[in-house]
Amino acid sequence: MASRSERRLWSRLNLGLVMMLGLMFLAWWQRPDNKLRVVVCDVGQGDAVLVSWKSYQLLVDGGPDNSVLSCLGKNMGFWDRKIEAVVVTHPQADHMTGLIEVVERYEVGKLIVANVVNDTSEFWRLRQVVEEKQVEVKELIKGDRLRLGAVELRVLWPKERGGESLAWKGEDELVQVLGEKTFQGDVNEVSLVLLGSFGKFDFLLTGDIGEKEERELVEELGPVELLKVAHHGSRYSSSQRFIEQVRPEIGVISVSKKNRFGHPTQTVLDRLTEVGAKIMRTDKDGMVRIITEGRGDYRVEVD
Amino acid sequence: MIYLVVVWLRFFNSFQTEANLRGLENKEIKLMGKISSEPILQGSSQKFKMGRIEVRVKQYPKYEYGQNVQVFGSLQRRETNRWYSVFSLMYPDIKVIEADRVKFIGFDWKEGLMNLRRRVEKVFNQSLPEPEASLLAGIVLGAKRGLPYEFWQALQRTGTLHIVVASGYNVTVVIGVVIGYLAGWVKRRTAVMLGILAIIGYTVMAGADAAIVRAAIMGSLIYFGQVLGRKADGVRLLIVAVMGMVAYEPRIIWDVGFQLSVMATSGLMFVGPLLETVFKRVWLVGGDMRDTVAAQIGVWPILLITFGNLSVFAVVVNSLILWLVPVVMGLGGILGIGGLIWQPLGQVMGWLAYVPLTMMVRVIEWFGSQSWMSWQVEGISWWWGLGYYLVLACLLIRRSYGKQK
Numbered sequence: 194m195a196s197r198s199e200r201r202l203w204s205r206l207n208l209g210l211v212m213m214l215g216l217m218f219l220a221w222w223q224r225p226d227n228k229l230r231v232v233v234c235d236v237g238q239g240d241a242v243l244v245s246w247k248s249y250q251l252l253v254d255g256g257p258d259n260s261v262l263s264c265l266g267k268n269m270g271f272w273d274r275k276i277e278a279v280v281v282t283h284p285q286a287d288h289m290t291g292l293i294e295v296v297e298r299y300e301v302g303k304l305i306v307a308n309v310v311n312d313t314s315e316f317w318r319l320r321q322v323v324e325e326k327q328v329e330v331k332e333l334i335k336g337d338r339l340r341l342g343a344v345e346l347r348v349l350w351p352k353e354r355g356g357e358s359l360a361w362k363g364e365d366e367l368v369q370v371l372g373e374k375t376f377q378g379d380v381n382e383v384s385l386v387l388l389g390s391f392g393k394f395d396f397l398l399t400g401d402i403g404e405k406e407e408r409e410l411v412e413e414l415g416p417v418e419l420l421k422v423a424h425h426g427s428r429y430s431s432s433q434r435f436i437e438q439v440r441p442e443i444g445v446i447s448v449s450k451k452n453r454f455g456h457p458t459q460t461v462l463d464r465l466t467e468v469g470a471k472i473m474r475t476d477k478d479g480m481v482r483i484i485t486e487g488r489g490d491y492r493v494e495v496d
Numbered sequence: 497m498i499y500l501v502v503v504w505l506r507f508f509n510s511f512q513t514e515a516n517l518r519g520l521e522n523k524e525i526k527l528m529g530k531i532s533s534e535p536i537l538q539g540s541s542q543k544f545k546m547g548r549i550e551v552r553v554k555q556y557p558k559y560e561y562g563q564n565v566q567v568f569g570s571l572q573r574r575e576t577n578r579w580y581s582v583f584s585l586m587y588p589d590i591k592v593i594e595a596d597r598v599k600f601i602g603f604d605w606k607e608g609l610m611n612l613r614r615r616v617e618k619v620f621n622q623s624l625p626e627p628e629a630s631l632l633a634g635i636v637l638g639a640k641r642g643l644p645y646e647f648w649q650a651l652q653r654t655g656t657l658h659i660v661v662a663s664g665y666n667v668t669v670v671i672g673v674v675i676g677y678l679a680g681w682v683k684r685r686t687a688v689m690l691g692i693l694a695i696i697g698y699t700v701m702a703g704a705d706a707a708i709v710r711a712a713i714m715g716s717l718i719y720f721g722q723v724l725g726r727k728a729d730g731v732r733l734l735i736v737a738v739m740g741m742v743a744y745e746p747r748i749i750w751d752v753g754f755q756l757s758v759m760a761t762s763g764l765m766f767v768g769p770l771l772e773t774v775f776k777r778v779w780l781v782g783g784d785m786r787d788t789v790a791a792q793i794g795v796w797p798i799l800l801i802t803f804g805n806l807s808v809f810a811v812v813v814n815s816l817i818l819w820l821v822p823v824v825m826g827l828g829g830i831l832g833i834g835g836l837i838w839q840p841l842g843q844v845m846g847w848l849a850y851v852p853l854t855m856m857v858r859v860i861e862w863f864g865s866q867s868w869m870s871w872q873v874e875g876i877s878w879w880w881g882l883g884y885y886l887v888l889a890c891l892l893i894r895r896s897y898g899k900q901k
Contacts, residue, residue, distance in 0.1 A: 208823065216851050258540040260646075263647070314557045315555075317557075
């Protein structure tokens with residue numbers, strides 16, 4: 194008959210063994226495959242899109258609160274604490290607030306920013322944590338390219354470099370920048386627009402651009418499989434011409450149930466339906482995940 | 497008698513404050529003082545207390561417990577009942593006042609502990625994904641600050657919210673560990689005293705909610721009694737704890753956390769032993785089932801009346817996950833300490849803790865998404881609850897009386 198302490202030791206060892214087996218099972222269960230996943234997170238009234246291939250991740254925007262963290266938890270392996278690149282399409286609260294905790298909790302390879310400053314508490318807080326964790330900040334404009342494993346991304350917008358991205362660099366420049374603030378318009382106008390391609394699968398992430406920017410972009414665009422509908426389906430975006438040109442097979446709208454802006458507008462929904470797009474909405478479907486092998490096939494999952 | 501006078505005086509005192517504040521309702525007020533509770537994150541806003549007044553501000557900039565601030569806004573009142581209402585300032589102008597240099601001469605224990613807690617939470621957050629990270633923080637520290645809203649709802653619907661409330665179990669573990677490790681090094685009496693100090697520290701760290709304070713008082717008294725060589729009687733300890741807390745702050749009887757804590761403990765004490773024979777035969781989770789049923793019998797009217805829902809299958813969910821709680825606490829403790837020393841060490845422990853945590857999360861999320869999990873019942877009067885407790889008390893008394901015969 195074993196003594197009490199011996200039995201306790203045995204039961205602890207057993208428990209440890211079970212945990213190790215569980216860990217191995219989970220690691221196997223969440224093992225990366227060769228498919229591209231584009232996830233439009235359900236973050237309420239805001240945007241957060243995760244592009245993931247194998248253990249590479251690109252996060253485009255972070256939503257208005259911390260719900261993006263649960264989305265990352267669901268779509269990344271538990272061992273993976275690195276996000277290769279984070280994009281802030283434009284520094285408005287509904288696109289960047291969640292990124293503050295993302296930068297604090299994950300190892301972020303690069304932070305890619307638009308060239309404007311938005312003088313809000315969220316903006317300065319993000320800048321502060323980016324500096325604390327010494328994340329490399331890069332400003333990209335039209336023509337620049339990004340590579341995420343087998344995924345190729347082209348930056349289509351904004352057109353030109355602004356001076357304000359200096360605000361990310363350090364205190365001295367910051368003072369200068371604030372002294373001669375150059376950008377006067379709506380920050381939505383300089384939203385980063387990304388066109389990604391993985392084999393035969395093309396996806397277009399439009400940030401919050403409006404009709405004016407769409408007009409300039411439309412010439413160089415062709416049909417895409419997936420479109421993140423601009424500005425939560427606002428009436429001032431997704432013009433007839435633009436939608437007809439990109440002819441998305443799936444149009445995802447990131448929007449909250451009750452929002453005071455009346456997003457998404459019926460006109461935009463109709464335009465999408467007319468070109469035969471399947472409409473997915475985070476307010477109705479929750480998180481939307483598109484999985485593809487890049488050979489002309491894809492699968493849409495909701496959660 | 498003296499006790500009643502004390503309670504009455506305290507009650508009168510707090511009623512006075514209430515009356516004074518009522519006079520200021522809807523008026524612009526300027527408030528200067530310390531943030532007196534750990535700010536809680538809710539969606540894109542944060543909420544904290546300044547004494548009797550709740551303040552809600554935007555999520556950023558972040559405020560911390562103990563900061564000196566000046567707020568300026570219109571005082572709102574939300575009535576709970578005739579004698580008690582919640583006063584709040586919604587999105588006031590807020591300004592941090594630079595701390596007095598003089599103050600830093602003394603060391604603020606409470607602030608130090610809060611700092612430690614923040615650092616441990618940070619370790620959790622950096623080594624685990626959500627919602628596992630905040631579930632761990634909830635189980636180990638009773639921190640509800642970062643729980644994703646959807647997960648919080650799932651916890652409530654499945655009747656498992658109590659696992660993220662620091663309570664009796666945490667106290668047992670804390671004092672057990674301290675005494676266990678000190679035994680042999682110092683005299684038992686000293687070990688117990690240090691254990692009690694650890695409990696007090698832990699209670700402050702866990703935010704000093706009603707549930708943990710009750711557990712801390714009872715736990716300390718049990719061990720203190722041991723030193724004095726007196727045997728502990730659970731019922732008496734509960735009564736002492738309740739009387740002490742009510743004397744200190746009479747309004748606590750309207751605190752839902754306090755009500756739940758007291759009734760759940762009573763359920764465990766009075767109803768639990770009666771269920772022993774039924775659940776004894778259930779393998780592995782029998783004890784958890786017995787405790788859950790006993791606690792549920794104690795608390796369901798409160799849950800029904802305050803929250804308007806009833807988790808019908810709470811027993812099933814609790815039996816599935818409760819046995820993991822001690823494992824998670826152990827691993828979480830090691831992760832917290834290890835991570836503070838060296839982050840990569842924390843990472844490895846984090847992976848181990850992920851296994852039981854994710855099992856709990858999956859179970860809670862799955863059951864939480866089932867519509868048959870909880871029933872919505874609105875508008876039940878307090879009298880029903882009172883009647884239920886009277887009947888229950890009568891039944892219990894008759895039973896114990898019958899036994900004596």
